[in-house]
C-alpha cells in the first residue's frame with residue numbers, strides 16, 4: 001500500500017490552494033493575477049488574452065528602469081523560446097523584454113503558434129539570460145493550470161502583492177503554493193460516496209466512482225469492472241480523457257478503441273479498474289489539443305506540435321492515478337498500456353507495476369503517423 005503521507009495541510013495552505021482555483025478563473029476570463037515576488041509582486045496576464053487596455057495597465061503598474069522604461073516581460077517556456085529562435089538559456093522558462101514598440105497583438109502572436117507560418121515574427125528578441133525567479137515560474141504554471149497558452153505577460157512592481165491585489169481587486173498568490181499545486185490537488189482527492197452501478201455495453205458488471213480534489217479543480221473517475229481481487233495485482237488502465245477519440249470516435253488517435261478494448265479485457269478477466277483522468281490532450285486541455293491538431297495539419301507530428309505551442313510532449317502527472325488506486329485499496333497493478341512513461345510514472349508514485357499488458361489495435365489511415373510517432377519519439381511499445 002502506498003504510504004498515505006499523512007495528508008493534513010494547514011488551514012493557511014488550504015486557503016492558498018483554494019485561491020488558485022479563483023485565480024485560474026480570472027485568468028481564463030482575461031483578468032490578471034498577482035504573484036508575490038520578494039518585497040514586490042508580478043502583475044501577470046495570460047498572453048492569449050492580452051489586449052491594448054490590459055497591456056496599458058501592465059505598463060502603468062510596472063516599476064521603471066534607469067531610462068524610464070516600464071519593466072514588462074513576457075515569459076514563455078523553453079520549448080516556445082526555441083520556436084522564436086531564442087538561443088537556449090538552459091532554463092525552463094525564458095523572459096523576453098517587452099519594449100515600447102511591442103503592442104498587444106505582437107505579444108499574443110509571440111505566444112500563439114497559429115500564425116507562425118503565415119506571419120513569421122520579426123526578431124531578434126531581447127531575452128533575459130538570468131534564471132527566471134520563482135514568481136515567473138509560477139506565472140507560467142498558472143497559464144498551464146488554466147489550460148491557456150503557456151505564456152504570461154508580466155509587470156514587475158515594487159508594490160506589495162496584497163496591496164496591489166487589493167487596489168485592483170485581484171487574487172494574490174504565493175509562488176511556492178502554485179508550484180506545489182499539482183501534488184496538493186492529487187493528495188487531497190476524496191471519493192464521493194460509494195461506487196454506483198453502471199452496466200456498460202462491454203461490461204455488464206461495472207461501477208463508477210468519482211474523486212474530487214479539495215481545491216475545486218477537475219474531478220477524476222474510476223470504473224471498477226467485476227469484482228477485482230484486492231490481494232493480487234489488479235488489471236488496470238490509466239486512461240487520459242480524450243473528448244474527440246473517446247466520445248466522437250475520432251480517427252486521429254487510438255483512444256476510443258483503447259478505452260473500450262481495456263473494458264472488454266477487464267470483463268473477460270473477471271475484474272479490473274479503469275481510471276479516467278481529467279487530463280485531456282496529455283494534460284494540455286482540449287482547446288490546446290485542437291491547436292496542436294491545427295499545427296499537425298501543417299505537417300508537424302504530435303510531439304513537435306506540443307513543443308511549438310510551448311508544452312512538453314507530455315504534461316501529465318500520475319499522482320492522481322496513484323492516489324485513486326490507493327483509496328480504492330489497490331497497491332499493485334497489471335497495467336494495460338504501451339507507454340513506458342506511464343509505468344515509470346506510476347511506480348515513482350509508489351504503485352507496484354507487476355506486469356505491463358499490451359493494448360494494441362490496428363492502425364487506420366488517419367492515425368498511422370500518430371502511432372508511428374508514439375513508437376519512434378515517445379518510446380511506445382506497439
Ligand SMILES: Nc1nc2c(ncn2[C@@H]2O[C@H](COP(=O)(O)OP(=O)(O)OP(=O)(O)O)[C@@H](O)[C@H]2O)c(=O)[nH]1
Pocket residue numbers: 238239240241242243252253255258279280281282283284289292293302306336337338339342374380
Ligand atoms: N497533445 C496531444 N494530445 C493528444 C493527441 N492525440 C491524443 N492525445 C491525448 O493523449 C491522451 C491519450 O493518452 P493515453 O490513452 O493515456 O495513451 P498513451 O499515453 O499513448 O499511452 P497508452 O495508450 O497507455 O499506451 C488523451 O488525453 C488524448 O486527448 C495529440 O495529437 N496531441
Ligand SMILES: [Zn+2]
Pocket residue numbers: 242244245246253254255256
Ligand atoms: Zn485521443
